[in-house]
Amino acid sequence: MTTTDWLEELRSERSDLGRASTAGRVADVLRTRITEGHLRPGTRLSEEDIGAALGVSRNTLREAFRLLGHERLLVHEFNRGVFVRRLTVDDVRDLYQVRRILECGAVRRLAERRASDSPPAGRTAELLAPVRAAVEEGESAAAQDAWVSVGTANMHFHQAVADLAQSPRVTEVMDHLLAELRLVFHVMDAPQAFHATYLPENRAILELLVAGDLAGAEAAIATYLDAAEAQLVEAYAAAAARG
Amino acid sequence: MTTTDWLEELRSERSDLGRASTAGRVADVLRTRITEGHLRPGTRLSEEDIGAALGVSRNTLREAFRLLGHERLLVHEFNRGVFVRRLTVDDVRDLYQVRRILECGAVRRLAERRASDSPPAGRTAELLAPVRAAVEEGESAAAQDAWVSVGTANMHFHQAVADLAQSPRVTEVMDHLLAELRLVFHVMDAPQAFHATYLPENRAILELLVAGDLAGAEAAIATYLDAAEAQLVEAYAAAAARG
DNA sequence: GAGTGAGGTATTGTTGAACAATCCGTCAAT
DNA sequence: ATTGACGGATTGTTCAACAATACCTCACTC
Numbered sequence: 282m283t284t285t286d287w288l289e290e291l292r293s294e295r296s297d298l299g300r301a302s303t304a305g306r307v308a309d310v311l312r313t314r315i316t317e318g319h320l321r322p323g324t325r326l327s328e329e330d331i332g333a334a335l336g337v338s339r340n341t342l343r344e345a346f347r348l349l350g351h352e353r354l355l356v357h358e359f360n361r362g363v364f365v366r367r368l369t370v371d372d373v374r375d376l377y378q379v380r381r382i383l384e385c386g387a388v389r390r391l392a393e394r395r396a397s398d399s400p401p402a403g404r405t406a407e408l409l410a411p412v413r414a415a416v417e418e419g420e421s422a423a424a425q426d427a428w429v430s431v432g433t434a435n436m437h438f439h440q441a442v443a444d445l446a447q448s449p450r451v452t453e454v455m456d457h458l459l460a461e462l463r464l465v466f467h468v469m470d471a472p473q474a475f476h477a478t479y480l481p482e483n484r485a486i487l488e489l490l491v492a493g494d495l496a497g498a499e500a501a502i503a504t505y506l507d508a509a510e511a512q513l514v515e516a517y518a519a520a521a522a523r524g
Numbered sequence: 525m526t527t528t529d530w531l532e533e534l535r536s537e538r539s540d541l542g543r544a545s546t547a548g549r550v551a552d553v554l555r556t557r558i559t560e561g562h563l564r565p566g567t568r569l570s571e572e573d574i575g576a577a578l579g580v581s582r583n584t585l586r587e588a589f590r591l592l593g594h595e596r597l598l599v600h601e602f603n604r605g606v607f608v609r610r611l612t613v614d615d616v617r618d619l620y621q622v623r624r625i626l627e628c629g630a631v632r633r634l635a636e637r638r639a640s641d642s643p644p645a646g647r648t649a650e651l652l653a654p655v656r657a658a659v660e661e662g663e664s665a666a667a668q669d670a671w672v673s674v675g676t677a678n679m680h681f682h683q684a685v686a687d688l689a690q691s692p693r694v695t696e697v698m699d700h701l702l703a704e705l706r707l708v709f710h711v712m713d714a715p716q717a718f719h720a721t722y723l724p725e726n727r728a729i730l731e732l733l734v735a736g737d738l739a740g741a742e743a744a745i746a747t748y749l750d751a752a753e754a755q756l757v758e759a760y761a762a763a764a765a766r767g
Numbered sequence: 768g769a770g771t772g773a774g775g776t777a778t779t780g781t782t783g784a785a786c787a788a789t790c791c792g793t794c795a796a797t
Numbered sequence: 798a799t800t801g802a803c804g805g806a807t808t809g810t811t812c813a814a815c816a817a818t819a820c821c822t823c824a825c826t827c
Contacts, residue, residue, distance in 0.1 A: 302602060303810070328779070338811045339779090340583050344590060351594040359545060360779055360818045378691045382629035390625060448621045454697055546781070571808070581782045582808090603789045603808055 304344035307337055311345060315354050315365055316463040322367040326355065352457050354464070368464055370517050376458055376465075377510035383455055384439060384506070385499045387446035392495035409490055411441040416483045423480055428473030432466070435476045438483050442502065465513060468520040475512065479505065547587035550580055554588060558597050558608055559706040565610040569598070595700050597707070611707055613760050619701055619708075620753035626698055627682060627749070628742045630689035635738035652733055654684040659726045666723055671716030675709070678719045681726050685745065708756060711763040718755065722748065 311331075314320050332342045346363045349355040355363045368376075395405070419434035436459050443455035469475055482505050489498035554574075557563050575585045589606045592598040598606045638648070662677030679702050686698035712718055725748050732741035 329777095340812090341810060343587065343780095347587060347590045347594075351591075361820095362779065375691050375693055378633070378689065379693045379697075382626065382633060382689060382691075382694065385632075386625035386629045389628075390621070446621065446625060448618050448625075450618055450622045450701075451625065454622075458693075572806095583783090584781060586809095604791095605808065 303337060304341050304348065307335055307342060307345035308348040310335065311349060312354060316460060318467040320365050322365050322464055324365045326363045326365070353461050366464060368461065370514055373465055373513055373517055374510065376462055377506050379458060381503060381506050383451060384442050384502050387443050387451065388495055388499045388502065391445050408445060409487070411444060412438065412487055412490060415441045416487050419480050419483060423477055428477070431473060432476045435479060435483070465517065469516045479509065546580060547584050547591065550578055550585060550588035551591040553578065554592060555597060559703055561710040563608050565608050565707055567608045569606045569608070596704050609707060611704065613757055616708055616756055616760055617753065619705055620749050622701060624746060624749050626694060627685050627745050630686050630694065631738055631742045631745065634688050651688060654687060655681065655730055655733065658684045659730045662723050662726060666720055671720070674716065675719045678722060678726070708760065712759045722752065
């Protein structure tokens with residue numbers, strides 16, 4: 282426990298301190314409202330109404346809107362207002378396209394790093410710890426029939442896979458992608474069942490990773506994503522057809 | 525020229541029209557000022573001064589700051605102000621890590637798409653047109669000793685490679701990454717020579733792509749990025765050493 | 768009845784000013 | 798040399814106002 286250790290700890294907490302911004306907190310509130318489905322896609326967010334409801338000025342609310350707009354949860358149409366994003370089927374396809382590149386790419390980079398130089402075998406297990414944690418989180422949630430938790434655990438799993446790239450920017454992009462995807466899940470009749478379907482696959486991918494079969498893991502992720510995309514696109518078309 | 529063609533043209537111009545926002549235009553001005561190196565990293569941007577200089581109110585300027593903050597060109601420190609981003613060596617490494625995943629991933633996805641189903645051979649040439657255009661743009665710029673144009677052509681090349689994924693989100697992320705990288709290039713003594721070095725490599729990668737050797741192209745891009753990263757990191761350390 | 772045009776209303780875009788909160792440099796004190 | 802207090806400067810946030818734009822309604826024409 283040297284002095285620098287203390288400083289490092291404090292440094293990591295500094296980001297939490299910075300969250301004091303009002304606009305940031307407003308954005309947090311709206312974000313959860315959106316991702317949890319209380320605000321349906323297409324809904325228009327009136328500056329005046331929401332500003333009054335949350336007790337913040339229009340200017341501050343606008344800053345919050347910008348934040349969420351860049352996360353693609355809101356769309357800002359000039360002189361018309363902001364709306365909860367309504368994703369098209371093409372958006373869904375694109376989201377999975379990027380996920381294929383990112384998640385598979387993360388595993389691939391891991392493989393290249395191991396092949397070349399820097400892989401103390403112990404560190405691999407340490408690196409996979411978040412993945413394992415997410416898998417177990419999902420399984421135990423399913424065992425308790427906590428279906429919403431299964432959904433978030435699934436998100437954690439894929440976030441953990443992307444984090445294998447050990448790249449802050451990949452992490453951030455992935456975070457935004459998953460937030461967007463949450464907009465989509467609400468169109469499904471039974472999102473719980475949808476997520477539960479993939480629990481065994483998560484476990485299988487984890488096993489491949491720990492076994493060191495990175496090419497196999499990459500392939501498994503790819504087919505995983507293809508299947509999920511197909512399922513979502515179908516559900517999306519059905520939802521669009523009936524209204 | 526059917527009716528739908530007309531509509532498509534108009535649709536592409538709509539984005540230009542939407543740029544009428546004052547905050548957006550202010551952001552444009554600042555963005556070029558930053559990426560062209562007139563505003564050095566670490567510079568603090570005073571709300572009052574810049575607002576007066578550009579003739580916009582503080583509130584509008586703040587919206588512009590948020591926009592550039594999300595593009596990672598500015599950092600916003602609470603109660604202290606906004607600063608032109610100062611990238612660390614770790615940032616440079618991360619940027620290239622993401623570029624490896626994105627650019628190689630785009631080529632890889634192209635390969636998978638060709639292997640499976642949908643590749644009319646004619647469309648491949650059409651897809652590669654922007655890549656070829658960027659290569660020739662760079663070569664002709666070098667022939668005329670227009671070194672700054674060589675730099676932008678190089679950006680266009682890599683943007684075109686990423687666009688092979690045919691994913692709007694990949695395009696956008698890549699756009700932001702390259703904007704960030706522009707912040708880095710200015711620390712080099714001779715960025716012109718740096719970019720010119722890679723002109724033959726761009727040509728070689730293009731040839732591999734048209735020849736259909738996608739695995740070879742992917743490998744070439746990877747070694748390309750490794751070399752560029754090493755060169756930049758070295759220059760960056762040198763610049764940091766001398767102050 | 769369908770489509771067109773004019774006018775009114777509501778909402779957003781932008782500005783300017785104001786006040787509180789916070790940071791930064793200075794200076795005195797220990 | 799470190800600490801603590803003070804004061805100036807900048808940011809965070811709000812409010813009120815006006816201009817610009819979009820949407821709705823309604824009369825009008827064919």
